[in-house]
Amino acid sequence: MSGWPARRVLATRRTAIAVTAVLAFAAITGAVAADAGAMPKAAYVGTGPMPGVPDPRRAWADWALDCQGCHRVDGGGSRRTAPKIAGEVAKYLQVAGGREYLGHVPGIASSPLSDARLAELVNWMLFRFDRQHVPANFRPYTAAEIGRLRAHPLRLQAAAVRRQLLQRIRGHARSGTR
C-alpha cells in the first residue's frame, strides 16, 4: 500500500465495500429464491379441492410471512406462542359463533393483508391444516365477510370467547355428530 496516493486507497476501499455488499445481497436473495423453489408442493397444495383459494401457493406464502411465526410452519403451535391449528381449526365451523371467531380472532383481524387475500388465507388454512373437520356444507369465506368480521376485532375478550367455543366443541363431539 505504501506509495499509493491516499485518494486511490480510499476509492479502492469504497469499491471493495460496494462489491461485498452486492455479493452479500445476491447471496441472500439467491438463498431465499432457492428456498422457495425447493418448497415441496405438498406444503401448500391440499389433498383435495380448495374452494375459495384462487392461489394456494400465495396463501402459503402469506401464512409463512404472517402467521407461522406464532402458529409454526405445520400449524402445530406451541404452548408459549399460539394454539395448535392442525387437526383442530375447522371444528370451530361446527358450533355457533365459530365462523365469526375465525374472522375476528386478533391474529387474523390484525393481519396487514387485504380482505381478499385474508379470505383466501383463512380458506386455505382450513383445508390445508384441518380438512377432515370442514363441514360438508362449508361456504368459503369471501372478502366481504372477512371485511365485516375483522372490522370488529376481538381484543381482551378473545380468551373468554375461545373458552366458550371450545366448550361448545366438546359438547358437539359428545353429542356424536361430527
Ligand code: HEC
Ligand atoms: C403474535 C402471534 C400470532 C400471530 C402472528 C398469529 N396468531 Fe393466530 N393466534 C394466536 C393466539 C395467541 C391465539 C389464541 C387466541 C388469542 O388469544 O388471540 C390465536 C388464535 C388463532 C386462531 C383460532 C384458533 C384457536 O384455537 O383459538 C386461528 C384460526 C388463528 N389464530 C389463525 C391465524 C392466522 C391465519 C394468522 C396469520 C394471518 C395468525 N393466526 C397470526 C397468535 C398469533
